[in-house]
Amino acid sequence: MITNRLVKNSLLVGHKVLRSRSSLGLGALITPRSCFNNTNNINNINKSMLLTNTPSTSSSSSSLLGYCTATAKTTSSSLGDKMLSITRDSKYASLTEKDVEEFRRMLGDTAVINGKEDLDGYNTDFMNQFKGSSQLVLRPKSTEQVSSILRYCNERRLAVVPQGGNTGLVGGSVPMYDEIILSLSSMNNILAFDEVSGVITCEAGCVLQTLEEYLHPKGYTIPLDLGSKGSCHIGGNAATNAGGIRLLRYGSLHGNVMGAEVVLANGTVIDLMNTLRKDNTGYDMKQLFIGSEGTLGVITKLAILTPAKPTSVNVALLSCSSFEQVKQLLVEAKKMLGDILSAFEFMDRPCIDLVLAHHEHSHEPFDNKSPFYVLIETSGSNETHDMEKINNFLEDIMNRELVIDGSLASDSKNVSQFWTLREGITESLGKAGAVYKYDLSLPIDNFYAIVEQMRDRLKGTSANVCGFGHVGDCNLHLNIWTPGQKYSRDMLKNIEPFVYEYTSKYRGSISAEHGIGAKKVSQLHFSKTHESIELMRNLKNAMDPNGILNPYKVIPSSPSST
Missing domain, CATH: 3.30.70.2190 (Alpha-Beta Plaits)
Incomplete structure (x- = not known):
């Protein structure tokens, strides 16, 4: 010994x-x-560093690796040996000055961003692979404002992209074309913490590291640790079911999220903010939104079970x-x-x-x-x-x-x-x-x-x-x-497609923790059966019949895509 x-x-x-x-x-x-x-010593890979160090892609090579410039009616991206062609869906309306004025009335001038230079950071993804051409960013400060925005957009058929810290790696949080960007960054309040149960209640725009710093002196920790923790939002983490190094110890967010508040495409607010671990009353509806990447609803609040800090x-x-x-x-x-x-x-x-x-x-x-x-x-x-x-x-x-x-x-x-x-x-x-x-x-x-x-x-x-x-x-x-x-x-x-074929052969996942976003839509069938994809599509159509939430993401547009 x-x-x-x-x-x-x-x-x-x-x-x-x-x-x-x-x-x-x-x-x-x-x-x-x-x-x-x-928290402060482990190397933290933040957004600006990765954008600086990642080889940039110019518009002349926009067909490579899913890089998207939405200046034309059709966007082409090279994924494997096939060209994935994404065409702007004509069912979506185009933004007008009248729409902008309506949003200003709803939110106030400071929550409406439409200056070209101010929009660049919102239009470009974390890895510089995709660049949209949104003309408008909305920054609501409450669930009620999110509800008003989505209700209006649904009636007008204006497509919307929910966006948190924009640190994703598959283009899920940026527009493919001119979709309105719904930024949750102003909804960043910690609402409550129960020191007995360890459940923290917060808004979706809270930065992950901010939550960690809040919990640390109380003797608790967030059950999630990511390299982008200084930038990513907890709402985006839940929407993508982010993994990270603590998953081995604490499990995924499917087990740690106790409750959620979600706004559907038509503006309906769904209150699922249970803070108790046991609730066996029918369908566990919050699980639909964890990992859905903003295609079924917009997460506005979360209740998360936090473990004691080691x-x-x-x-x-x-x-x-x-x-x-x-x-x-x-x-x-x-x-x-x-x-x-x-x-x-x-x-x-x-x-x-x-x-x-x-x-x-x-x-x-x-x-x-x-x-x-x-x-x-x-x-x-x-x-x-x-x-x-x-x-x-x-x-x-x-x-x-x-x-x-x-x-x-x-x-x-x-x-x-x-x-x-x-x-x-x-x-x-x-x-x-x-x-x-x-x-x-x-x-x-x-x-x-x-x-x-x-x-x-x-x-x-x-x-x-x-x-x-x-x-x-x-x-x-x-x-x-x-x-x-x-x-x-x-x-x-x-x-490609070798890497996906190998993964499918052994019943693995083509996206263990990064999600599908826009980048892997055409590869979804390597991990999901045709029947599973059809069920996903049926859920999407039932909950967002006009398809305004995060279009061109996660689900192939038609059965022929699978």
């Missing part, structure tokens, strides 16, 4: 583990920080010689860490090389390079108990030679360094060239094979392939990048 005791905040570790592996890196198995709040957090970085070892580590981590396991992230070696090349504050984690790396986080409330569990886990995996090297973070600086290697990947990819991104969920036995097969497919090309993600919940981020090059239709043909 490992013998350990705390002496002046240092953990003395028995020689058995140290001798089993000569290089443990970064001070070896020394004491982790206790009560460390990593007071003892440990982060370990491990290296492995094979993905089979990564799988074995996951099994052992679930068995031995159980209730305190909060993150299990993996990165292959190309990911580490990318971060080292493009991130100023990154460092080689160990003396020897390895094919795979695993970042494990535990979160609990008893430091002694947690240390005993993680020490037993580390001793076990060392003795069984499931890892090559390993290190336990000793302080907040080490924690930040470890998380930079994981969360710095997306930023580094943005600096590396044209990037083809895929957000997949796959059975663990077929999880990494797609990365290896993609490398084989792209041999002889300039493309590089890497894989990383939330292996604890089977979510793979597959990325292909071509250094110093622009997006290429020929390269895309080498990738």
Whole structure:
């Protein structure tokens, strides 16, 4: 057994583990920080950084990777070996000056934005893939105002795009053409918090990090952590059923959202703001809106169950010689860490090389390079108990030679360094060239094979392939990048539809956490059966018969599209 005791905040570790592996890196198995709040230290990828570092796409290449300029009646985007043609639906009315004046009367001048320069940020998506041509942004301050807007738009057949922090990756929160943008950014009030149940009630425009900062001194935390937490809105998180690194510990928003208030396309306000965990009175209607990406209704308020904030957090970085070892580590981590396991992230070696090349504050984690790396986080409330569990886990995996090297973070600086290697990947990819991104969920036995097969497919090309993600919940981020090059239709043909066919073959999901948006509409059939898509379409037609809410998104326009 490992013998350990705390002496002046240092953990003395028995020689058995140290001798089993000569290089443990970064001070070896020394004491982790206790009560460390990593909100401000974990690398936060914000909107402006990603827009700056992502290769821009000019209008002359607007047909690539779903990039859309809505200046013509038909928009073409290259998705795989087919051209996806999106035509503006003639059933929608065009905005008039009379409409603008009516909105000014409803909301006041400051809540109506129609200056061209002011509209650019709202019209362009987070990844610079899509650019609409909306002439109007509305910023209501209450549910009643949202209801008035939608009632008017429904009567006039004016299409509307609900927009939160606009940090999505599939073009779901920007117009394809001239749809009115309904921004929830002014609805950002925290309405109540029950310190007994842990339920927070807030408006949809609250920024995720703001909620975290509000809850922190009260001893609670939001059950969701995203790289874009400084910009994204909780309403948008719910509308897209955002995932992130905490899903392994706390589950998805389908389980953590207790109640919601939603405005339907015709302006009807649906009050589903239950704050109790048990309610077995018929259909759980709020679930329809979580993950619907604003196509069925506009979320205006939420009641969210928040867990107690961990007071003892440990982060370990491990290296492995094979993905089979990564799988074995996951099994052992679930068995031995159980209730305190909060993150299990993996990165292959190309990911580490990318971060080292493009991130100023990154460092080689160990003396020897390895094919795979695993970042494990535990979160609990008893430091002694947690240390005993993680020490037993580390001793076990060392003795069984499931890892090559390993290190336990000793302080907040080490924690930040470890998380930079994981969360710095997306930023580094943005600096590396044209990037083809895929957000997949796959059975663990077929999880990494797609990365290896993609490398084989792209041999002889300039493309590089890497894989990383939330292996604890089977979510793979597959990325292909071509250094110093622009997006290429020929390269895309080498990738698609293979990546979707592989995913479908093993009954995976073509969008594990990013959603469908506009970008993946024509690929929906790889994850949903024809009957499922028809049921989705029937729900949409019943709840939004005029189709004004977020058109051209999520659901294929007709059966022939599937």
